[in-house]
Amino acid sequence: MTSEGTTGTRPQWVPTDGDVAGARITDFARWVERRTELTLPDYRALWQWSVDDLGAFWQSVWDYFAVESAVDPGPALAVDTMPGAVWFPQARLNYVDHVVRNARTDRPAVVYENEAGDRETLSWAELTRQTGALAATLRSLGVGPGDRVVGYLPNVPEAIVAFLATVSLGAVWSACGQDYSAPAALDRLGQLEPTVLVAADGYRFGGKEHSRTDEVEQLRAGMPTLAATVAVSRLGTGAVPGALAWEQATDGDAVLEPVPVPFDHPLWIVFSSGTTGLPKGIVHGHGGVLLEHLKAIALQSDIGRDDTFFWYTSPSWMMWNFQVAGLLVGATVVCYDGSPAYPAQGRLWESTADLGVTVVGTSPGYVLACQKAGIVPAADHDLGALRAVGITGSTLPASSSWWLSENVGAHVPVMSISGGTDVVSAFVGGTRTTAVWPGELSVPYLGVALDAFDESGRPVRGDVGELVIIRPLPSMPVRFWDDPDGARYRASYFDSFPGVWRHGDWISITEHGGVVMHGRSDSTLNRNGIRMGSADIYQAVERLPEIVEALVIGAERSDGGYWMPLFVVLADGCVLDDSLRERIRAVIREKASPRHVPDEIVAAPGIPHTRTGKKLEVPIKRLFQGDEAARVVDRSAVDDADLLDWFARFGAR
Numbered sequence: 001m002t003s004e005g006t007t008g009t010r011p012q013w014v015p016t017d018g019d020v021a022g023a024r025i026t027d028f029a030r031w032v033e034r035r036t037e038l039t040l041p042d043y044r045a046l047w048q049w050s051v052d053d054l055g056a057f058w059q060s061v062w063d064y065f066a067v068e069s070a071v072d073p074g075p076a077l078a079v080d081t082m083p084g085a086v087w088f089p090q091a092r093l094n095y096v097d098h099v100v101r102n103a104r105t106d107r108p109a110v111v112y113e114n115e116a117g118d119r120e121t122l123s124w125a126e127l128t129r130q131t132g133a134l135a136a137t138l139r140s141l142g143v144g145p146g147d148r149v150v151g152y153l154p155n156v157p158e159a160i161v162a163f164l165a166t167v168s169l170g171a172v173w174s175a176c177g178q179d180y181s182a183p184a185a186l187d188r189l190g191q192l193e194p195t196v197l198v199a200a201d202g203y204r205f206g207g208k209e210h211s212r213t214d215e216v217e218q219l220r221a222g223m224p225t226l227a228a229t230v231a232v233s234r235l236g237t238g239a240v241p242g243a244l245a246w247e248q249a250t251d252g253d254a255v256l257e258p259v260p261v262p263f264d265h266p267l268w269i270v271f272s273s274g275t276t277g278l279p280k281g282i283v284h285g286h287g288g289v290l291l292e293h294l295k296a297i298a299l300q301s302d303i304g305r306d307d308t309f310f311w312y313t314s315p316s317w318m319m320w321n322f323q324v325a326g327l328l329v330g331a332t333v334v335c336y337d338g339s340p341a342y343p344a345q346g347r348l349w350e351s352t353a354d355l356g357v358t359v360v361g362t363s364p365g366y367v368l369a370c371q372k373a374g375i376v377p378a379a380d381h382d383l384g385a386l387r388a389v390g391i392t393g394s395t396l397p398a399s400s401s402w403w404l405s406e407n408v409g410a411h412v413p414v415m416s417i418s419g420g421t422d423v424v425s426a427f428v429g430g431t432r433t434t435a436v437w438p439g440e441l442s443v444p445y446l447g448v449a450l451d452a453f454d455e456s457g458r459p460v461r462g463d464v465g466e467l468v469i470i471r472p473l474p475s476m477p478v479r480f481w482d483d484p485d486g487a488r489y490r491a492s493y494f495d496s497f498p499g500v501w502r503h504g505d506w507i508s509i510t511e512h513g514g515v516v517m518h519g520r521s522d523s524t525l526n527r528n529g530i531r532m533g534s535a536d537i538y539q540a541v542e543r544l545p546e547i548v549e550a551l552v553i554g555a556e557r558s559d560g561g562y563w564m565p566l567f568v569v570l571a572d573g574c575v576l577d578d579s580l581r582e583r584i585r586a587v588i589r590e591k592a593s594p595r596h597v598p599d600e601i602v603a604a605p606g607i608p609h610t611r612t613g614k615k616l617e618v619p620i621k622r623l624f625q626g627d628e629a630a631r632v633v634d635r636s637a638v639d640d641a642d643l644l645d646w647f648a649r650f651g652a653r
Helices: 003-007 017-022 024-035 043-052 054-064 124-140 157-168 182-192 213-222 286-300 318-329 347-354 364-373 398-407 487-493 534-541 578-591 617-624 642-651
Strands: 077-079 108-114 119-123 148-152 172-176 196-200 202-205 208-211 228-232 266-271 281-285 308-311 332-337 359-362 388-391 414-416 418-420 425-429 450-453 465-469 501-509 515-520 525-527 530-532 547-552 565-570 600-603
Touching (some): 024 043, 043 054, 108 157, 148 157, 157 172, 182 213, 196 213, 266 286, 266 318, 308 318, 364 398, 487 501, 515 534, 530 534, 534 547, 534 565, 534 578
Parallel strands (some): 108 332, 148 196, 172 266, 308 332
Antiparallel strands (some): 108 119, 266 281, 418 425, 450 465
């Protein structure tokens, strides 16, 4: 598939000379040139050097950001293999050191807002004080290097403090948002045999307060290793019996003294979606995350000390970890507790304006909902401070990208990114110095040796291939939790192409050097031997005003046949009649191809997702192929598990 056919013939945003000159990535390139004999005139040249000479590139990131180690860290890349790469083998550092050294008095570290409009700020001094006090409390409870502290929290400042306090001790952080039930949270956090639980009494969403005191008690009962629970009161529902109140745990002025740890010492454990089987605990190290996030936040996203960074997220999702990294460069980060669409669809834009946000992040689904609601954020709110809009979670259609340009601001680049929990960052995204082509992700990130492979492991251009990474990244997982021989880790990424990371996405690399995402390769549509991505169909169908959302499945039949139904969720008042079905087929033929047209189109009551917003294509496909529901998906990992029953009944008809 060519880029022109996917994304159009002209860029949506082109950097000005001022954008290029003022970008942090330009300063980095000039800094590298002064210390080497390299000439790096543009992003493409910088990227090529970054993947050709990984050791020199990551050493430059280390030096440019003045990363500190208690001893000489050794060579940047001591062993260049996948899996098993060894980075900075003698380094002794701590992620928290690189947060607290940004302490300042002119701007807050954290701003909090909830649906009700309540707002709090946390100064850098108070962030440091609370972190030091909580670290002292955790230490008194027996928490030390390697121990696990877990959170069951909404997106509130206490979650950031608890994370920083934990990892300052060399202990390991992990968290779930409170939209997870107690059994679902136990499936994740219970694996870790934690020493301390930090839990809130509830959260707000959609105009309602959701108490979680009963769930907290279930977690405590299901975690026999707990020495203590620290209780955060956000709804004012009362103390948790036998728990240590947050105010008590963070009282005092204990000095914050981060413990130096090895480069790959565990920092946090993030979890896979867990739709099939027990969720995988993905362990990342201090050094790898620190370097990757300095690069991703400062160089790729151009976020610095003058920015207010707001990504709508939850502690369950790796974008929470990504946003916290704004603290590494002295930015102010925003915690928001609630729905981005309450009390009105444009609430996220209202908060963006009121808080003076300079970089905001959201999802394609939210953008599409704003389109269909007919709102015009730039007319309704003062978005004069906004410099960039980030997008991730699924593929952003070209039409939605144009909508952002026309309704948020033509001067505001749309920086779509794609990566994963696996590396807590992006493989591809944007920069302040490269053009934005609607429907494309502008560039591979620095240090990311990205390619597209066919089934034989050969690079492909102008066609769809598997997204692969052919050289290591420092933020690739240290290991999986409870995977002592590394077998699950190797099987997850390296079985298809030995020594090459296969991520599980279909992509095509465009003539601009950008990337078009075509959906997950493990849910690939394969009709008559022609492989297609589901995202191409969603981009066509979901632009219709009658369609809220769509799901397409390609299921191989036992008789050798192939069945490709399209499920659509209808807007209020709409009916799936023959006329609408024909309009759907027509738009798919026009925007994708005739071979993308489904075998049948069915109205569904809703589309089930993981709790991080990904459509359950593979589990639904397996249901349709006759697998039992209990074997293909963990109901606790689904946002609306009752929808699974509807799809199971449909598949069994």
